[in-house]
Amino acid sequence: MLAIGAILIGGTVPAAAFSNSANQVVLAGPENSAASTPSVATATGSRDDIQTFASPATTAPAPIVRDTFAVEQVRQEVIITASGPTGSLDITPANGPIKDLFGYRGTEFHGGIDIMAPEASAIVAASAGTVESVTFGGGWGRHVIVDHGGGVKTLYAHMIEGSQAVVAGQWVAAGQFLGSVGNTGYSTFPHLHFEVYVFETRVDPMPWLP
Structure with a gap:
């Protein structure tokens, strides 16, 4: 058993x-x-x-294993669609007709737009952000760069020397006075040369303006 x-x-x-x-x-x-x-x-x-x-x-x-592909894909998508977000900036930075647009002028590439505002008229921040630099040099002459966050920056060039009203590191509101329209740098007449950058890549400013 x-x-x-x-x-x-x-x-x-x-x-x-x-x-x-x-x-x-x-x-x-x-x-x-x-x-x-x-x-x-x-x-x-x-x-x-x-x-x-x-x-x-x-x-x-x-x-x-770091998934860098997804980050790079998002970055590229932002750059590719950077000409599409209509009105992403709050204010047109100067008052005047726009003469030269973004793109090639013959064999020369124009990296922004030229706003034919009167000499000594106001240049204002297109949106709120932090002033990255206030510099004199190159073809831009006296110019200011504002970092708006999210990879977006704006550049304001050919200001009258000494008219700059901000310093690097300063927070500015949309519409805040940055300086006056001038003719410094590689320029033949007073105007504002305005550029928009997305992740350090220049894009067409026109669709970004209100």
């Missing part, structure tokens, strides 16, 4: 897991008979539905 009882009990014991010398977990039971291939999970985890075991002292941590 004892022998029979042992046989009956043994037949109802559920499948057990045994660990071999290769640090593998082998599931033993009816589903892993000699007629079928045993289910094996190694320390590297080849199957999601099997719990794996590994020694903390001998297993190197998995490298962290």
